[in-house]
Amino acid sequence: xxxxxxxxxxxxxxxxxxxxxxxxxxxxxxxxxxxxxxxxxxxxxxxxxxxxxxxxxxxxxxxxxxxxxxxxxxxxxxxxxxxxxxxxxxxxxxxxxxxxxxxxxxxxxxxxxxxxxxxxxxxxxxxxxxxxxxxxxxxxxxxxxxxxxxxxxxxxxxxxxxxxxxxxxxxxxxxxxxxxxxxxxxxxxxxxxxxxxxxxxxxxx
Amino acid sequence: xxxxxxxxxxxxxxxxxxxxxxxxxxxxxxxxxxxxxxxxxxxxxxxxxxxxxxxxxxxxxxxxxxxxxxxxxxxxxxxxxxxxxxxxxxxxxxxxxxxxxxxxxxxxxxxxxxxxxxxxxxxxxxxxxxxxxxxxxxxxxxxxxxxxxxxxxxxxxxxxxxxxxxxxxxxxxxxxxxxxxxxxxxxxxxxxxxxxxxxxxxxxx
Amino acid sequence: xxxxxxxxxxxxxxxxxxxxxxxxxxxxxxxxxxxxxxxxxxxxxxxxxxxxxxxxxxxxxxxxxxxxxxxxxxxxxxxxxxxxxxxxxxxxxxxxxxxxxxxxxxxxxxxxxxxxxxxxxxxxxxxxxxxxxxxxxxxxxxxxxxxxxxxxxxxxxxxxxxxxxxxxxxxxxxxxxxxxxxxxxxxxxxxxxxxxxxxxxxxxx
Numbered sequence: 001x002x003x004x005x006x007x008x009x010x011x012x013x014x015x016x017x018x019x020x021x022x023x024x025x026x027x028x029x030x031x032x033x034x035x036x037x038x039x040x041x042x043x044x045x046x047x048x049x050x051x052x053x054x055x056x057x058x059x060x061x062x063x064x065x066x067x068x069x070x071x072x073x074x075x076x077x078x079x080x081x082x083x084x085x086x087x088x089x090x091x092x093x094x095x096x097x098x099x100x101x102x103x104x105x106x107x108x109x110x111x112x113x114x115x116x117x118x119x120x121x122x123x124x125x126x127x128x129x130x131x132x133x134x135x136x137x138x139x140x141x142x143x144x145x146x147x148x149x150x151x152x153x154x155x156x157x158x159x160x161x162x163x164x165x166x167x168x169x170x171x172x173x174x175x176x177x178x179x180x181x182x183x184x185x186x187x188x189x190x191x192x193x194x195x196x197x198x199x200x201x202x203x204x205x
Numbered sequence: 206x207x208x209x210x211x212x213x214x215x216x217x218x219x220x221x222x223x224x225x226x227x228x229x230x231x232x233x234x235x236x237x238x239x240x241x242x243x244x245x246x247x248x249x250x251x252x253x254x255x256x257x258x259x260x261x262x263x264x265x266x267x268x269x270x271x272x273x274x275x276x277x278x279x280x281x282x283x284x285x286x287x288x289x290x291x292x293x294x295x296x297x298x299x300x301x302x303x304x305x306x307x308x309x310x311x312x313x314x315x316x317x318x319x320x321x322x323x324x325x326x327x328x329x330x331x332x333x334x335x336x337x338x339x340x341x342x343x344x345x346x347x348x349x350x351x352x353x354x355x356x357x358x359x360x361x362x363x364x365x366x367x368x369x370x371x372x373x374x375x376x377x378x379x380x381x382x383x384x385x386x387x388x389x390x391x392x393x394x395x396x397x398x399x400x401x402x403x404x405x406x407x408x409x410x
Numbered sequence: 411x412x413x414x415x416x417x418x419x420x421x422x423x424x425x426x427x428x429x430x431x432x433x434x435x436x437x438x439x440x441x442x443x444x445x446x447x448x449x450x451x452x453x454x455x456x457x458x459x460x461x462x463x464x465x466x467x468x469x470x471x472x473x474x475x476x477x478x479x480x481x482x483x484x485x486x487x488x489x490x491x492x493x494x495x496x497x498x499x500x501x502x503x504x505x506x507x508x509x510x511x512x513x514x515x516x517x518x519x520x521x522x523x524x525x526x527x528x529x530x531x532x533x534x535x536x537x538x539x540x541x542x543x544x545x546x547x548x549x550x551x552x553x554x555x556x557x558x559x560x561x562x563x564x565x566x567x568x569x570x571x572x573x574x575x576x577x578x579x580x581x582x583x584x585x586x587x588x589x590x591x592x593x594x595x596x597x598x599x600x601x602x603x604x605x606x607x608x609x610x611x612x613x614x615x
Binding site: 207255256257258322324325328339343349360365389403404405 | 440441442445448456460465468469470473475477480495527548549
């Protein structure tokens with residue numbers, strides 16, 4: 001697992017940027033901004049680590065991740081308000097964080113001994129990718145976007161996790177599998193938002 | 206612990222049916238339906254397993270449970286909408302899942318080595334029975350029914366968990382203890398909804 | 411770690427009193443009161459124990475804590491309603507619980523082997539002090555006060571955790587470090603509410 005730490009660092013940076021921009025919209029003080037960015041960056045991976053009994057948790061083992069989030073939170077608190085237009089770029093760091101964390105989650109789940117079932121690995125990849133945002137939404141008392149208006153959010157992670165898991169199973173290199181999965185998640189998510197693509201609702205409703 | 210896997214399988218099926226019917230009312234797509242059914246079926250037991258340090262988690266160790274929930278979610282997405290009247294039967298799978306998961310939670314807690322205190326076992330039984338629904342409510346941004354209009358929901362689980370724990374302590378067979386606990390939880394819950402029975406409020410309010 | 415059990419017991423009592431008074435305002439029945447008091451008293455420490463892989467959880471290892479919360483819940487349900495004026499004293503047990511749990515959380519995190527990074531210990535102290543209340547707010551469907559109107563709630567815990575961690579690092583006795591940290595958290599929190607002191611908002615909003 002050589003490329004995974006690189007991907008994880010990038011995932012933390014992307015998620016923290018997303019978290020800081022999101023928190024700034026909510027009129028929080030610096031402690032609140034850090035708390036939101038922390039939960040968005042580490043919530044999903046913490047659930048995965050607890051579920052797989054991986055200790056120390058990934059952000060305790062790599063405490064420079066926490067310093068990254070702290071630094072970006074301080075930086076974010078100093079962004080002048082006329083840069084609010086940055087808001088519309090929220091989508092990009094969110095999609096990058098989603099894609100990268102989904103890959104690390106799936107990779108860690110596949111690396112357990114004994115290995116977990118493929119479906120379980122995919123689910124833990126989706127949890128890693130999506131639950132930071134879900135937890136932040138819950139704490140900010142919003143309907144988690146996973147269950148609301150977000151086009152193909154969990155679905156993008158679900159498809160990408162299968163891509164990664166199957167390519168690794170078929171003996172692709174981790175780098176190529178991760179690249180293919182990243183493109184898959186990012187493209188599905190961005191295209192879904194751009195053209196407002198959705199899955200049909202369950203019909204009972 | 207021979208009958209417990211049978212009870213657990215039935216609990217997963219009942220909870221997944223409840224989750225799928227509930228999710229269908231909320232106009233979610235298939236991924237959302239699966240997510241809600243997954244959380245309702247596995248949320249409480251996951252908390253219990255984490256609290257007791259039981260690994261792998263029950264749904265990772267028994268991954269056919271996940272396939273059951275996935276299958277029922279796909280099936281649920283194909284129910285035609287004129288069967289909405291099914292809704293009024295939501296109560297029954299919910300009460301069955303509550304009763305069965307409360308039993309498995311109490312049984313696993315009593316089976317730890319060294320054994321936990323009886324009150325702790327009962328609380329973990331209640332957590333196992335109720336927290337799937339609580340988490341799903343939180344994620345769907347509803348006031349958890351545990352804390353709202355639900356007559357004797359946690360209370361039914363609490364009484365049933367004591368019934369199971371005490372009968373096992375008094376050397377009844379697991380089968381009989383489970384049967385008695387099931388009838389207790391199911392009857393209290395159904396009767397409470399039918400005749401709108403509640404405990405008095407705390408008076409300070 | 412000799413004084414920590416004493417501090418922890420006091421923290422449980424203060425948090426349970428706060429939880430019972432809070433729950434009484436919400437018109438819950440006795441089971442609901444116990445559930446809210448339980449989550450407020452044990453939620454933060456449970457997250458810390460899971461994050462640090464400390465088992466059995468502190469309230470499973472010390473099951474008399476659960477009996478304390480149960481007893482106070484029963485007592486609370488019998489408070490006559492003309493004592494509602496007690497409400498304005500909610501602030502004090504909340505601040506005491508915040509201060510004491512922050513100290514125990516930081517102390518347990520510093521006592522791990524190998525020791526966690528100082529920033530991680532401080533964060534786990536803050537989580538221990540604040541997340542019981544955050545979880546109770548989420549379950550009662552309120553915006554967690556951590557992210558709303560609460561002046562310097564997490565901030566008080568954050569400063570106090572640094573005070574404790576640094577004083578212990580500088581070889582002060584645990585008793586003196588805990589005393590200094592308690593005064594710090596309690597004073598910041600009470601002063602912030604009394605004079606409505608806040609940190610400036612992040613400017614992007």
